[in-house]
Amino acid sequence: MAKDMNDKVNGPVAAALLAGGIGSAAMGLITLIYELDDKSAFSKSMTWSKAVGGLSGKSMWAIIIFFVSWVVLHYVWKDKDTDFARISSIAIGLLVVGLLGTFPPIWHLLKGS
Amino acid sequence: MEMNAREIWTVVHGMVFGFIFLLGFSGALYAIYSMKTEWLTVEGMTKTINNIKVYLWALAISVWAAVFTGAWVVYPWYRATPPEGATDLSTFPKFLLLANESTAQWHEFGMEWKEHVAFLAPIAATVVAFAVSYYGPLLAKKVGERRAIMIFFIFAFVATAVAGMFGAFITKAAAVR
Numbered sequence: 001m002a003k004d005m006n007d008k009v010n011g012p013v014a015a016a017l018l019a020g021g022i023g024s025a026a027m028g029l030i031t032l033i034y035e036l037d038d039k040s041a042f043s044k045s046m047t048w049s050k051a052v053g054g055l056s057g058k059s060m061w062a063i064i065i066f067f068v069s070w071v072v073l074h075y076v077w078k079d080k081d082t083d084f085a086r087i088s089s090i091a092i093g094l095l096v097v098g099l100l101g102t103f104p105p106i107w108h109l110l111k112g113s
Numbered sequence: 114m115e116m117n118a119r120e121i122w123t124v125v126h127g128m129v130f131g132f133i134f135l136l137g138f139s140g141a142l143y144a145i146y147s148m149k150t151e152w153l154t155v156e157g158m159t160k161t162i163n164n165i166k167v168y169l170w171a172l173a174i175s176v177w178a179a180v181f182t183g184a185w186v187v188y189p190w191y192r193a194t195p196p197e198g199a200t201d202l203s204t205f206p207k208f209l210l211l212a213n214e215s216t217a218q219w220h221e222f223g224m225e226w227k228e229h230v231a232f233l234a235p236i237a238a239t240v241v242a243f244a245v246s247y248y249g250p251l252l253a254k255k256v257g258e259r260r261a262i263m264i265f266f267i268f269a270f271v272a273t274a275v276a277g278m279f280g281a282f283i284t285k286a287a288a289v290r
Contacts, residue, residue, distance in 0.1 A: 008251055013244045013258055020240035020265060024233045031229045051189035059184060059232045066236050088261035095237065095268050102229035104222050 011077030014087045019073055021094030023066025028101020030058045035107040122186050123289045127280045130179035134238070135277055137172050138270045144168065145245065145263055148253045158250040166249075169242040176273060177235040183276075188228065190289045206287035219286050223279040231276035237269035 034043045034054055046057030100106050116124070144165045148158065195205040202209040210220040244262045245252060252259055 006251070007254075008248060010255075010258065012247050013262075016240045016243045016247075017261060017265065020236050023236045024268075027229065027232050027236075049185075049189075051193075052184055053192060055184055055188065055228055058229070059180075062232055062236070084257055084261075088257070092261070092264055092268075095233070095265070098233050099230065099268070099272075102226065102233070104225045 009077075009079060009081045010084045011080040011082050012074055014082040014084055015073035015077045016070060017088050017091040018094075019066055019070035021091035021098075022069045023062050024098030025094040025101070026065040026098075027058065027062035028098035030061055030101075032101040032107060032110070034058060035104075036111055117290065119187070119190050119289050122182065123284065126179060126182040126187050127277060127284070130175050130182060131273065131277050131280070133175040134172050134179065134234070134273050135270070137168065137175075138266070138273075141165070141168050141172055142263060142266055142270075145241075145252075145259060145266065148250075148259065150253045153253065155250070158253055162245075162249050162252075166242070166246045169238075169245055173235060173238040173242040176238050176269065179273070179276075180231050180235055183231065183280075184228070187289055191224070204290050206283070206289055209287045210283070216286055219279075219283050223283055227276045227279040227283075230272045232272075234269045234272040234276070237265045237272070241266045241269065 030046070034046055037043060038054065043054060046054040046061075048060060049056040144161070147153070148162075148165075153161070190206075192207045193205055195202055195208050199205070202212055207220055207224070210216045210224075241262050244258065244265075248255060248258065252262075
């Protein structure tokens with residue numbers, strides 16, 4: 001519940017931040033898994049468009065995961081005050097996962113190449 | 114000064130949509146940062162918040178447009194496979210870059226990083242626009258929330274800057290024609 005008449009609960013913003021982190025991490029992890037073996041069934045399933053190649057599925061999955069998790073989290077937290085500091089820290093951590101997963105030297109490091 | 118359709122789309126992707134976000138970022142970040150009760154009167158905050166919301170949503174829409182025109186319009190031209198035995202790779206930028214050891218890393222590092230990291234930007238920018246829209250003038254009282262929102266916005270900028278920088282360098286080395 002809001003603390004006073006002029007305040008708002010932080011749930012919706014916490015939901016948006018966490019969903020943003022989840023979407024970013026999804027992009028990072030899907031990209032990483034793809035790049036570790038681009039001939040796998042998983043990687044082949046990422047080609048939603050021949051012209052765009054694997055990027056089509058990778059990016060669309062990340063966007064879908066972002067919006068779906070936002071809808072779900074918003075529904076759960078829309079009238080609540082959350083532990084904002086903890087959730088925003090997790091969200092930022094997930095952004096870092098996204099950043100690392102999309103960084104080519106990380107792929108080469110994990111591939112051993 | 115003629116440009117063909119592919120060149121025009123490349124400009125629209127990078128120098129219109131991408132540039133709008135990159136140029137607009139610092140003003141928007143400062144606007145969020147300066148939403149402090151000790152710096153603004155209630156009247157001032159109420160008057161400026163609507164402008165800030167429009168500004169942030171315009172930046173978010175711009176960066177979505179940048180990644181979608183990049184991935185779905187320009188990128189297919191960039192990565193198109195040349196016909197068997199082709200010797201002139203000037204209209205096949207990816208293969209032109211890969212054909213030479215001195216330019217291969219523009220694709221293998223530059224484009225590979227750019228095409229993926231770019232998608233973090235519209236996600237983060239949308240979160241920022243929503244958060245500021247939701248709180249409105251109340252954001253001035255929310256120190257922790259404002260800090261988290263600014264961190265997200267800086268992430269969006271870093272992702273866009275990487276994409277923009279490598280886009281410019283790759284276009285210099287092997288333009289989409």
